[in-house]
Amino acid sequence: MKNILGFIPARGGSKGIPRKNVRFVDGKPLIFYTINEALKSKFLSRVVVSTDSRIIAALAAKYGAKVIKRPKELARDDTPTSPVILHALQELEKEGYKPDLIVILQPTSPFRKSYHIDEAVELFLKSDCDFVVSVCEAKITPFWCFTAEKNYLKPLLKHNLSGKRRQDLPRTYVLNGAIFIYTPDKLFKNNLNYFNGKTLPYFMKPEESIDIDDELDLILARELMRKEIYEESKSFR
Template sequence: MTGGRNILALIPARGGSKGIPRKNIRLLCGKPLISYSIVEALKSRYINKVVVSTEDEEIARVSKKYGSEIIHRPEELATDTADSDDVITHAIKVLGEGHYTPDVMVLLQPTSPLRNAKEIDTAIDIFLHQDCDSVVSVSETPHSPYWSFTLEKSFLKPLFDEKYFHTRRQDLPPTYIPNGAIYVSTPEKFVENKGFYGKKIIPLIMSSLTSIDIDTEFDFLMAETILNHRN
């Protein structure tokens, strides 16, 4: 299904986590969090290589168990302040040294366990058949930024034109935020745009249910509730 293309799924997973200790391998409904991303990537009709980038031996061991290859990243790329773009660049460089150059790369963050193979393939399909720099998964913002304020000299100031405060919610323009689940581009466009955000970004609009990005204990509870309901 790849048409001779090398399509890489890259899953970045470091060992440290301030909010939830050992988050990437914490059990979610009996399975390590990272396993959900690996399993769905392996189900993809397009992806022919799945790689986890990590500095952590336990994460590497768990990831191999679920079928992923491993790139061992240096410690300086696994700190709280490490740039995720540098992690991606490092992975591409290591793969190139092993004579593998992806034509398309798909970034899958392990904190999005409800994102599925069908959504991954839809994003790739869009990227392959439309003129764009990248495809980025998004979800509709639950609270419109058109009703937002900023502070100016201790007083609330509308972030946008105050006319929006006299507009019904359903009449406001829809707005979207990246949900962190899926990013698709090429290594060349990634370097050119210094990331996944170029001039031509096509959204993959996902539901709020599959857009959960686990960062807190509440997110974990929400994901567990949804997964248990599915089962």
């Protein structure tokens, strides 16, 4: 596939953390890390940031990404991803660019590296699948989860295995939000239902899977980033 689009959706607003995508993590705005790694990918022919924010647009352009200005009606809290991507594809088509493959990279995953992107794309290209999505092992197994009904706990799953040891339970995985890959036709056929078809997992480690959603995530990311940079600097001494 010749044209592989790296697509970074980055709204200016955020409920959990105000101006989340431009908050600083180890001296750089959060969005820097995703743009920087996307541009290092050997597969991505174009890296695009869709945003309604002037600040994010200026930063994205500074760091080397193409910016698509997103209309306000596509930048609400309840706006799904599909129309945002569709808008970007329409804008790119005006320039004569039609991607064969779309790689969505959320800016809230600062520990996703270029080699993760490349490995996930290779997995897609070599396999018979509709989607590749990045996952990590679930921190809490759903076999130990409950709902509260009329003040009483009820097992979330039919087969309650809460009495079993964790190592005796099936491994379970969650989407970590770092990478989503599919062909443009899936946007129209499945409305981005990643499990309405053949979906392959791309496995990532928990420390690579931090998704910045609240202040606690931000604190953790800052500490890990400092440690990561420190460890890298030691290797050059």
